[in-house]
Amino acid sequence: MVWCADFLPGPDLARITDAHCHLDFPDFDDDRDAVLARARDAGVQRFLVPGVQKSQWSRLETLGQKYADWSLAYGLHPYFIEAHQEADLKALSQQLEKGAIALGEIGLDATVGDQEKQVHFFKEQLAIAAALELPVILHHRRTLDTLLSLVRQAGVTQGMVHAFSGSYEQAMAWIDAGFYLGVGGVITYERAQKTRAALARVPLQRLLLETDSPDMPLQGYQGQRNEPARVIRVRDTLRELRQL
Numbered sequence: 001m002v003w004c005a006d007f008l009p010g011p012d013l014a015r016i017t018d019a020h021c022h023l024d025f026p027d028f029d030d031d032r033d034a035v036l037a038r039a040r041d042a043g044v045q046r047f048l049v050p051g052v053q054k055s056q057w058s059r060l061e062t063l064g065q066k067y068a069d070w071s072l073a074y075g076l077h078p079y080f081i082e083a084h085q086e087a088d089l090k091a092l093s094q095q096l097e098k099g100a101i102a103l104g105e106i107g108l109d110a111t112v113g114d115q116e117k118q119v120h121f122f123k124e125q126l127a128i129a130a131a132l133e134l135p136v137i138l139h140h141r142r143t144l145d146t147l148l149s150l151v152r153q154a155g156v157t158q159g160m161v162h163a164f165s166g167s168y169e170q171a172m173a174w175i176d177a178g179f180y181l182g183v184g185g186v187i188t189y190e191r192a193q194k195t196r197a198a199l200a201r202v203p204l205q206r207l208l209l210e211t212d213s214p215d216m217p218l219q220g221y222q223g224q225r226n227e228p229a230r231v232i233r234v235r236d237t238l239r240e241l242r243q244l
C-alpha cells in the first residue's frame, strides 16, 4: 500500500486532508479542539502531524493517541539544529519503531543555523529511513537540488517534499525519485508563478494538500496563525490552476 494513501486527494480533489500541520505546537494549546472542529466541519478528514525535535515527540505521541484522525511522523528538523544531540538519532529509531507513518520533518534550510551540522543530521536520518524502509518528509529552503542528490545517495525512494516550490523540471525530478509534492498556501500568491505553473502540470496523483499550520499563512491572512480548515482554499486554488 502507498504510505500516504489516506492523504491522496483523488482525481477530482474531493478528499480533503492536511498532509502537513504542526497541531501539537503550543500555538494551539488554548483552542486545539476548536481548531480541529473547524477543520472537520470544513471537510478535512485526516491530519499528518510531523515531529521536529526530541523534546517534543512524547507530547506529540500523546496527542496522537487522543485524536484518531491524526497520523504521526518523528524527526529532527533543521530549524532546531542547535538542540539536536548525537544520542537523539538512536532515540529517533526507537521512537519510530513504536509506530509512525514516516520519518520527518527533516531537511536542510540554507537560511538558518549551522549548515554542516544540518547536513550531518540529515544524512544520518536518511540512513535511518533507508534501514527502516520509511518514507521521509522533507523541509527545504534554497536546498531542493542538494536534498535530491543526498536522498538518491542514501537510497531513499519514498517520501514527500513538504511545501513544494520550484520549477516543473524540479517537480518531475522528485516525482521520478518516488516522491509526492506537498501543495500549500504558496500557490495562493500570484507572485509564485513558477510554482503555480509547475503544480498545474505535474501528475495530480502525486500531489498532497497541506497547510504547515501554524506557519505559512495563505494570501489574505498574512501575519495570522494558519489552521487546517484553510486547506480548502489551497484545494480550490489548485482546482482553478488545473481547470478542474
Ligand SMILES: [Zn+2]
Binding pocket: 020, 022, 050, 105, 162, 212
Ligand atoms: Zn513543517
